[in-house]
Amino acid sequence: MIVILGGGYAGLSALSENSNAILVDRKSYFTLTPWLIDFVCGIRNETEVKAKYPKVIKGEVSKIDYKEKRVIVGETEIKFDKLIVSLGHHQNLPRLKGAKEFAHKIETFEDAVNLKSKIETSKNIVIIGGGATGVEIAGNLRGKNVTLVQRRDRLLPTMSTASSERARTLLEENGVKLLLGTEALEVKKNSVVTSNGEIKSEVTVFAGGLKGPSIVEDFGHTNKNHRMIVDKNLRSIDYRDVFGAGDCATFSNEDIPMSAEVAISAGKIAMRNALGEENTFIPRRTATILRVNNFFFGDFGNSYIEGDMAKIMRGLAYVQSLVLPARGVNV
Known part of the structure; x- marks a missing residue:
């Protein structure tokens, strides 16, 4: 067995x-x-x-x-x-001071429900981490004051330069405040301490540190x-x-x-x-395809793609996810 x-x-x-x-x-x-x-x-x-x-x-x-x-x-x-x-x-929350107590992770469905509820009743949101998770959360929140703190000098460090630059442009157009080359030092109940000062935060999202x-x-x-x-x-x-x-x-x-x-x-x-x-x-x-508002972009192999082709790739990945549970049924 x-x-x-x-x-x-x-x-x-x-x-x-x-x-x-x-x-x-x-x-x-x-x-x-x-x-x-x-x-x-x-x-x-x-x-x-x-x-x-x-x-x-x-x-x-x-x-x-x-x-x-x-x-x-x-x-x-x-x-x-x-x-x-x-x-x-899992997300490695304890590596950042105060994160375990005051930061929200997005690892499970229960985490997502809790975070959604907090965001709906808050105005000032800080996201720590400029990878795919951080970029998509920052880029799809409407009507909020969103700040993204990224230790590296660019977003999406594991993706192409074109994807990184597109992400930066889209987030700035959506009013996201980008703190690149900035390290988060401590998460407090109502703020985040960074290497460039302290930021007010009603909800802090930890979008990195996977293990x-x-x-x-x-x-x-x-x-x-x-x-x-x-x-x-x-x-x-x-x-x-x-x-x-x-x-x-x-x-x-x-x-x-x-x-x-x-x-x-x-x-x-x-x-x-x-x-x-x-x-x-x-x-x-x-x-690796990302969505910011209704704009789709990302890397396909070694090439950068955006628009309809990227949207189709994203849709196919979602359909594959939906089909997966049914494929385990005894027939």
């Missing part, structure tokens, strides 16, 4: 390759995490960012016994022959920033019958990109290898 821990993009992709596997998750629904920002900003509703799992054992994993090959979920013991760990990512889930380290895996280390076949370097896929896993000599697209590909390879194949996983990120 193959057991999958975590029903995000990698977990459901793995399940779609073998519907006889057992899926374990702490919740009963799949979250379309890349579109939580759309929910927070009022572009999509709850039914558009959540989908019921085709099948799942709901509960928190409290123990993994690798010697006896069993997983303990609440009061239930689940035996496995092979195990796929696909537990996603693997702490449970990876707790369960005894060799890890890097709480991401379990896997070989080129996505097999754990610690346990031969354990595989890692998605944001919770990475290589020792290079980082696997954290994205839904890469996670879907990893889930497929992890399951195929758990079934006895020996496929090498080569992470490929085809497209």
Whole structure:
């Protein structure tokens, strides 16, 4: 029996390759995490960012016994022959002083609901982080005083220069105050202290600092920033019958990109290898498309795209997310 821990993009992709596997998750629904920002900003509703799992054992994993090959979920013991760990990512809030107490993250649907409620009743919003998450939140909030604090000298540092420049132009046109080359030093209840002074903030959003889930380290895996280390076949370097896929896993000599697209590909390879194949996983990120208001832009391979083509790419990615849960159903 193959057991999958975590029903995000990698977990459901793995399940779609073998519907006889057992899926374990702490919740009963799949979250379309890349579109939580759309929910927070009022572009999509709850039914558009959540989908019921085709099948799942709901509960928190409290123990993994690798010697006896069993997983303990609440009061239930689940035996496995092979195990796929696909537990996603967490945001590393504690690394910034005051962030754990006063900053809002956007990691789960519950986080998104809480943040949406806070933003609706507030005027002054500060976003820490100028990656894709920070840019999309800042660019899609209407009627607010939005400040974006970015430690680097440019937005979208992992994307093309064209995307970075377009993001800057769009945000400035929408009235977002950009503090580039500025480090957030501390989050307080009603302000953010930066290297360029203190900013008033009713709601502070932490849009960076991704790491693997702490449970990876707790369960005894060799890890890097709480991401379990896997070989080129996505097999754990610690346990031969354990595989890692998605944001919770990475290589020792290079980082696997954290994205839904890469996670879907990893889930497929992890399951195929758990079934006895020996496929090498080569992470490929085809497209990263952002939306600011109704303008779509981003990177497709090594090229910058915008407008209708970018909108189509974004739409296809959303449809793929919606289809994923259905593909795990027994037929």
